[in-house]
Amino acid sequence: MWLNGKLVAPSEARLDFLTPALHYGVAAFEGIRCYRTPRGPAIFRLEEHLERLLHSARVLGWRELPFGIEDLAEGCKSVVRASGFQECYIRPLIWLAEGGWNLTVDAGKAHAGIAVWEWKAYLGAAALEQGVRANVSTFTRHHPNVMMTKAKISGNYPNSVLAKTESLRLGFDEAILLDPQGMVAECTGENIFVVRRGRVITPPPGAILEGITRDSVMVLARDLGHEVVEQPLSRDQLYIADEVFVTGTAAEVIGLREVDFRPIGSGRGTPVTRALQDAFHAAVRGDHPRSAGWLTFVS
Numbered sequence: 001m002w003l004n005g006k007l008v009a010p011s012e013a014r015l016d017f018l019t020p021a022l023h024y025g026v027a028a029f030e031g032i033r034c035y036r037t038p039r040g041p042a043i044f045r046l047e048e049h050l051e052r053l054l055h056s057a058r059v060l061g062w063r064e065l066p067f068g069i070e071d072l073a074e075g076c077k078s079v080v081r082a083s084g085f086q087e088c089y090i091r092p093l094i095w096l097a098e099g100g101w102n103l104t105v106d107a108g109k110a111h112a113g114i115a116v117w118e119w120k121a122y123l124g125a126a127a128l129e130q131g132v133r134a135n136v137s138t139f140t141r142h143h144p145n146v147m148m149t150k151a152k153i154s155g156n157y158p159n160s161v162l163a164k165t166e167s168l169r170l171g172f173d174e175a176i177l178l179d180p181q182g183m184v185a186e187c188t189g190e191n192i193f194v195v196r197r198g199r200v201i202t203p204p205p206g207a208i209l210e211g212i213t214r215d216s217v218m219v220l221a222r223d224l225g226h227e228v229v230e231q232p233l234s235r236d237q238l239y240i241a242d243e244v245f246v247t248g249t250a251a252e253v254i255g256l257r258e259v260d261f262r263p264i265g266s267g268r269g270t271p272v273t274r275a276l277q278d279a280f281h282a283a284v285r286g287d288h289p290r291s292a293g294w295l296t297f298v299s
Contacts, residue, residue, distance in 0.1 A: 002075040002114040005067070007082055013113060020108055021095035025155025028056035031249040032090040034080050034116070034298065037173065037286035039275075040297035041086050044210050044249075044284050046073055052212065056151035057094050061105045065094065067112050073296070075114045080298045085187070089119040089250065095154075109150040121249035123173060128277065131270070132173035133259030134187070140293045141177040141185035144207050152209060160188035174246070176238070179207035184233040190248035193217070194233060194241040195272045201237075204230045213247040213280075219290065220279040226272065231258055241265070252284075253277045 001013040021027040030053045034043045043215075057065055058260040076090050092114045100108025107232045123132050139162050142149050148155050159177075167175035167188075176192060185207045186192055191214040194201045200221045202214065218228045238244055244256040247293050255273040256264055282288035286295060 002079045004111055004113070005071065005075070007078060010115075013115075015097075019095070019097055020100040021097065021154065024096070024103070025153070025158075026060065026100065026105065026108075027093055027095035027158050028053055028060055029091060029093045029152055029154060030056075031152075032076065032092070033249055033284065033297075034085065034088050035284045035286075036086040037291075037295065037297075039286060039297055041080055041088075041298040042284075042286060043080070043090065043298065044075060045216065045294050046296040048212050048215075050076075052152065053092055053094065056153055058150035059111070059148045060153060062094075062110055064108075064172070065110055065112070072112065072114070072201070075112075077296070077298050079116050083116050085116060085118060087118065087120070088116045091115050091117075093154075096186050098267040119250065122252075123254050127173070127251075127254050131255035131264075133171075133258040134174040134176050134256050135167055135170060135172045135201060136238075137166060137175040137177050139163040139166065139175075139177060141207055143180045148152045149207050149209060150205075160183050164188040174256075179203075180233065182235075184238065185236060187246050187248075190210050190246035190251045190254075192233075192244065192246050194237060195243035195245075195270075196237070196241050198226065198272075200226045200228045200272065201233060202228070202230055211248060211250075213249055213252065216283065216290075217253060217276055217280060218284065220276055221272075223290070224275055224279065238264075243270045243273050245270070245276070253280050291297060 003013050030049045032049045034041050050072045079153035095114045096108045099108040163175035177185050191211045221228050238259045239262045255270050283290045
């Protein structure tokens with residue numbers, strides 16, 4: 001692991017019980033993927049992820065941090081190199097480590113760490129081929145002026161944990177959350193897309209976390225000639241869609257075969273989702289024209 005600028009053994013990367021971030025959720029993090037390519041391990045859209053990490057820290061209120069994008073980028077590469085993994089998930093975290101018991105970041109000190117682990121099929125090994133089942137959650141996505149939905153803040157995620165736990169206990173694979181106005185927002189760890197008569201539609205940025213994979217898939221969809229629209233989606237538009245799919249660093253691109261016990265589409269397949277899965281997997285493994293601009297090689 002990388003801890004405040006130094007590589008350390010996992011046994012040394014330990015936090016004190018009285019770490020304010022543990023008690024108050026005052027931390028910002030990222031999820032990044034490293035993929036096997038013909039030129040060796042490569043990190044997907046590293047700079048964009050780290051830029052969002054620093055933006056999340058700014059939203060939380062930190063005015064100064066001990067590390068910048070270049071430091072964190074080198075930290076990510078060094079941890080992947082040290083791990084020996086060809087493919088892995090990378091987790092950078094900035095947290096309130098010292099002080100801050102008076103509920104302000106100004107009275108505390110930020111620390112930063114980076115860990116990696118092997119993680120391949122977030123929604124299950126069969127999800128890529130078969131798609132998954134989802135339901136609209138009884139829990140509502142955060143209001144943008146309550147929990148700052150543009151930031152990937154640790155304290156935001158009990159919302160996702162509540163929704164996902166409920167859905168799994170009900171027999172589904174994933175939960176879809178509506179925003180405070182009752183429109184479709186996103187899933188617990190993924191953005192959501194609808195395909196309707198060839199158009200690819202996704203909720204606007206207002207109440208969602210603007211995913212890096214979401215942006216990548218929008219670019220790839222336009223490359224394939226699809227019209228891509230950001231517009232409000234009502235719950236019933238999911239039911240009548242030709243295809244529904246979700247995107248995220250962990251999930252990548254996964255189709256939904258059923259929402260609220262309603263099969264999606266006419267049973268004729270998911271051509272747009274399949275094409276985007278193929279394009280995305282080619283891009284992250286160095287086999288696509290977009291790869292050159294999106295991959296950072298570890299060596």
